[in-house]
Amino acid sequence: MKxxxxxxxxxxxxxxxxxxxxxTKLNKAGVQYIIGPYDDYALARAVELKEQQGGxxxxxxxxxxxxxxxxxxxxxxGADDAVRVNAEPTDSYFTATQIxxxxxxxxxxxxxxxxxxxxxxxxxxxxxxxxxLGIPSFSPVMKLDIEGATAKFAREIEGGKEFLEAPLPLVxxxxxxxxxxxxxxxxxxxxxxxxPLKVVEPxxxxxxxxxxxxxxxxxxxxxxxxxxxxxxxxxSLLKTEAKVL
Amino acid sequence: MVLIFVELDNGSxxxxxLEAVAYGxxxxxxxxxxxxxxxxxxxxxxxLAKAGTYGATKVLHANAAELANENAMAYASVLAAAVKNENxxxxxxxxxxxxxxxxxxxxxxxxxxxxxxxxxxPDVSNGFKVTRSIYTGKAFATxxxxxxxxxxxxxxxxxxxxxxxxxxxxxxxxxxxxxGDFVAKVTGQEKASGELSLTEADIIVSGGRGMKGPDNxxxxxxxxxxxGAATGCSKPVSDLDWRPHHxxxxxxxxxxxxxxxxxxxxxxxxxxxxxxNSSKVxxxxxxxxxxxxxxxxxxxxxxxxxxxxxxxxxAVKDAK
Numbered sequence: 001m002k003x004x005x006x007x008x009x010x011x012x013x014x015x016x017x018x019x020x021x022x023x024t025k026l027n028k029a030g031v032q033y034i035i036g037p038y039d040d041y042a043l044a045r046a047v048e049l050k051e052q053q054g055g056x057x058x059x060x061x062x063x064x065x066x067x068x069x070x071x072x073x074x075x076x077x078g079a080d081d082a083v084r085v086n087a088e089p090t091d092s093y094f095t096a097t098q099i100x101x102x103x104x105x106x107x108x109x110x111x112x113x114x115x116x117x118x119x120x121x122x123x124x125x126x127x128x129x130x131x132x133l134g135i136p137s138f139s140p141v142m143k144l145d146i147e148g149a150t151a152k153f154a155r156e157i158e159g160g161k162e163f164l165e166a167p168l169p170l171v172x173x174x175x176x177x178x179x180x181x182x183x184x185x186x187x188x189x190x191x192x193x194x195x196p197l198k199v200v201e202p203x204x205x206x207x208x209x210x211x212x213x214x215x216x217x218x219x220x221x222x223x224x225x226x227x228x229x230x231x232x233x234x235x236s237l238l239k240t241e242a243k244v245l
Numbered sequence: 246m247v248l249i250f251v252e253l254d255n256g257s258x259x260x261x262x263l264e265a266v267a268y269g270x271x272x273x274x275x276x277x278x279x280x281x282x283x284x285x286x287x288x289x290x291x292x293l294a295k296a297g298t299y300g301a302t303k304v305l306h307a308n309a310a311e312l313a314n315e316n317a318m319a320y321a322s323v324l325a326a327a328v329k330n331e332n333x334x335x336x337x338x339x340x341x342x343x344x345x346x347x348x349x350x351x352x353x354x355x356x357x358x359x360x361x362x363x364x365x366x367p368d369v370s371n372g373f374k375v376t377r378s379i380y381t382g383k384a385f386a387t388x389x390x391x392x393x394x395x396x397x398x399x400x401x402x403x404x405x406x407x408x409x410x411x412x413x414x415x416x417x418x419x420x421x422x423x424x425g426d427f428v429a430k431v432t433g434q435e436k437a438s439g440e441l442s443l444t445e446a447d448i449i450v451s452g453g454r455g456m457k458g459p460d461n462x463x464x465x466x467x468x469x470x471x472x473g474a475a476t477g478c479s480k481p482v483s484d485l486d487w488r489p490h491h492x493x494x495x496x497x498x499x500x501x502x503x504x505x506x507x508x509x510x511x512x513x514x515x516x517x518x519x520x521x522n523s524s525k526v527x528x529x530x531x532x533x534x535x536x537x538x539x540x541x542x543x544x545x546x547x548x549x550x551x552x553x554x555x556x557x558x559x560a561v562k563d564a565k
Contacts, residue, residue, distance in 0.1 A: 013496050013516050017383040037497055091388075092359055093352065118496065120379050120386075122361040123342075124398075127317070127349025136318060136428055139346055142490070152432075157315070157342070158444065159491055160436035166429035176497060177490065208358040212374055212387040217522070223529070223539045228548030232560040234528065237544065239564070242526045244448070244505040245472070 001055035001146065003046045004106060006099055006113035006125075007074055008036035008089070009067035013118065023213045035070045037181075038114025042172075044179035045144055046112055047078035053146065056080045058106060062089045062098045068197070076184030076192035087202040092120070094205045096128030101203045103133055108169060110151070115140035115173040126173035136166055139173025247273040247280045248333035250324060250348075251296060251304075252341065256288045260406075260445050261339040263299050267406035268366065268399050269337040270300020275369050276335070281305060282413065283327045285312050285320050290415045297413030299406055305331075305418035311427065315343055319426035321350035326420035328355055328394060336396040341444060348396050358392030363399045364523075381496050381519035400523065401444065401502040443494065446475035448505045449524075451494055453479040453517075455510015455531060455550055459487035464554035465509055471561040477501065479511045495520035510550045513538025530554075 011017070012032040020027045035043070046057050059079040061067045064086065071082045083102055089095040103111055111133075116123035123139065130137025142161065143154035149168050154161045156175065184192070226234050239245045249269035251262035266282055273280040281303040282296040293304045307323045324347055328336060336351070338344035345361060352359035360375055364385065368374040373390045378400060390397075443449060450469040456462060469476045476492060483493035494501055496516040502523035509530050511517060518541050521527065529538035530546045530553050539545045546553055 011380070013381075013519070017380045019384070092349075092361075096349075096353070118381055120362075121381055121500075122359075122398075123345040124349035124352070124359055124361055127321075127346045128353045128359070130318075131321070131350040131353030134425075137346070137350070138317075138429070140342060156491060157434075157436065158442050159440050160434065161491075162431060163433040163435075164429045165432055207391045209360055209388045209390045209392075212389050214379075215376075215385045215387070217383075217385070220541060221543070223542045223545045225539075225545045225547070228546055228553065231546050231548065231553045231556050234544060234546065235557060235560040235564055238505065238526070238528070242505075242543065244526045245561075 001049065001053055001110065002106065002108045003049065003055060003057045004060055004103055004108040004111045005039070005043045005046045005057055005074070005079060006060045006111070007039040007043065007070065008114065008117040008119070009033050009061060009063045009070045010036045010117055010119045013037065018216070019214045023215065024211060033066065033070060035074060036114045036117050038116060038118070038175050040181050041176055041178050042112035042114055042174035043074055043077055043079070044182045045174060047182060048179055049146055050078065058083060060099060060102055061085070062087060062095045064088055071197060072192050073184060075195045076188040077182045078188065081195055082197040084197060084199050085202050086199050090211070091209045092122045092124045092128060093208040096125045096132060097205045098202050099125065099129050100132035103129065110146070110168060111171040112174055115175045123173065126171050130171040133171070135169050135171060137171035137173070138164065138166070140175040141172045142175055142178055144172065144174070144178055246278050246331050246333045247335045247337065248327055248331055249280060249282045249301065249337040250344065251282050251284045252339060252343065253284055253286045253288050257292055258284070258288070258295055259339070261341070261401050263295070264401065264404060264406040265337050265339040265399055266296045266299040266301050268404045269335070271366055271404060272335055272337065273300070275366070281331055283307070283324065283418070285323055287313065293415045294413055297411045298408045300409065300411055301413045302411070304413045304415045306415055307418045307420065309419065309422060311422055314431060316426060317343055317346035318350060319422060321347040321354065322423055322426055323420055324351045325354040327418060334394060336394065338396065338398050340398045340400045344398055348398055352396050355394050356392070357394035357396050358390045359396040360388060360390055361398035363397045364403050366404060378523065381500065382522040383519065402523070402525070437489070437491070441475035443475050443477055443492070443499050443501050446503050448472050448474035449477050449501055449503045450474045450507045450509065451477035451479070451511060452482060452488070452509045453511030454481050456482070456487070461551070462488070464551060464558070468507070468554050468558045468561070471558045479517050508538055508542070509554060511538060512536045513541055
């Protein structure tokens with residue numbers, strides 16, 4: 001089985017977000033980068049499926065050279081080789097077009113990625129890629145097994161989950177608890193250094209949405225503290241002052 | 246023309262979808278055109294005509310038997326057919342799992358721009374600029390949407406939906422369906438019944454590790470029931486299986502935007518705050534005065550949740 005796992009290179013969930021260059025660029029000073037947490041679940045499940053059934057895992061990132069440490073980490077976790085499309089991922093349509101171009105060449109049985117990136121939170125790349133390739137796509141997938149040429153999986157729906165079966169190839173947007181995150185071991189880290197990482201240039205895509213500027217939310221006012229022995233006054237404040245009851 | 250997809254829940258238009266209609270109608274007004282709604286699945290004409298009171302002049306209703314199950318691929322094909330049929334230039338979807346999935350596939354079919362997580366009406370004075378939430382609510386990006394067809398996924402509370410006096414005609418919409426959209430077989434479903442949906446709820450009461458165990462949830466459920474609120478929880482709580490996974494609110498769970506969010510015994514880790522920072526008013530109840538949640542909250546009570554919650558429930562009931 002050939003699996004393609006698409007990963008994003010994103011600021012750590014605890015990163016403080018600020019902007020530079022007239023609010024047109026993320027201020028990267030002091031920001032730690034990670035593999036997108038949802039992508040990390042997708043990668044972990046791919047490694048487990050490969051352990052069960054054999055096959056290969058290619059990891060794909062659309063990003064600039066600063067993604068390389070995260071790509072090496074994915075190789076250390078268990079991917080066999082990697083492709084980086086050398087471009088800043090500016091828009092979902094752009095990113096999906098790049099992924100679809102790579103996927104078309106590779107003939108993958110399964111294309112896994114996170115349900116959304118944690119920088120732009122769009123949650124649409126898997127759907128775009130599926131349609132561009134003319135194959136089904138599902139998200140958010142929280143359980144996945146492969147039996148022959150059929151995927152058996154569960155998708156989170158409002159208030160519960162839905163169980164599905166569909167023939168491969170498929171594109172799936174993943175989330176917990178599809179697998180436990182994997183931490184690379186020393187052997188993995190050593191072998192990752194020599195695994196192939198191919199850098200390719202992006203295919204051209206017309207402008208679909210271009211950044212005007214970034215803004216930060218207005219600062220939150222001070223929290224109004226209510227003494228515990230007067231907790232009941234909270235309800236009247238929510239009614240008369242906050243007007244939310 | 247502006248086309249708005251409305252999501253149905255047991256034959257009723259969801260509240261976030263009525264917001265989407267109001268949003269679409271406002272965009273139509275600003276661009277000098279009309280708004281049409283598209284509903285897929287079973288609903289009666291009187292319910293669908295409700296879209297008229299929020300500003301749509303027409304409702305397309307696709308109700309083929311094959312479309313009874315929420316199927317994002319089939320729904321995307323219907324949406325794309327409606328866009329072509331009606332010559333829609335702007336498509337509005339409420340932000341949800343189904344809408345993201347069908348919006349994405351429709352965008353690829355149409356070669357359309359897609360922008361998800363939109364928080365305000367577009368600025369159409371110079372181009373078509375929309376502001377969207379990014380970094381899980383930690384920031385916003387204003388983007389100029391360039392595609393000939395523009396698909397927007399709007400967040401809850403992107404507009405205040407006010408019911409008006411308008412009316413809409415309801416028309417059956419019967420595009421050809423593609424077999425390829427029905428390759429997946431639904432083999433089962435587990436769904437909590439009668440629960441308020443977290444993404445639709447106006448009030449959410451949520452619990453963290455401070456609730457000290459799965460058997461201690463009753464005081465929280467009582468307050469939620471008195472307030473007519475949905476219930477949520479933090480990641481550790483769902484990881485420990487104290488509460489089901491679909492209640493997990495936060496960066497890697499559900500992102501919510503209620504009018505009122507009451508956090509009980511949740512410390513307020515940045516990953517949790519990322520899921521709730523679009524709430525209008527936040528209340529934190531925690532015994533630790535240093536809990537980070539108090540920095541993100543509008544109202545705070547330092548105290549024991551097991552003492553405070555029953556008293557709040559009583560105060561709510563007394564005030565009724």
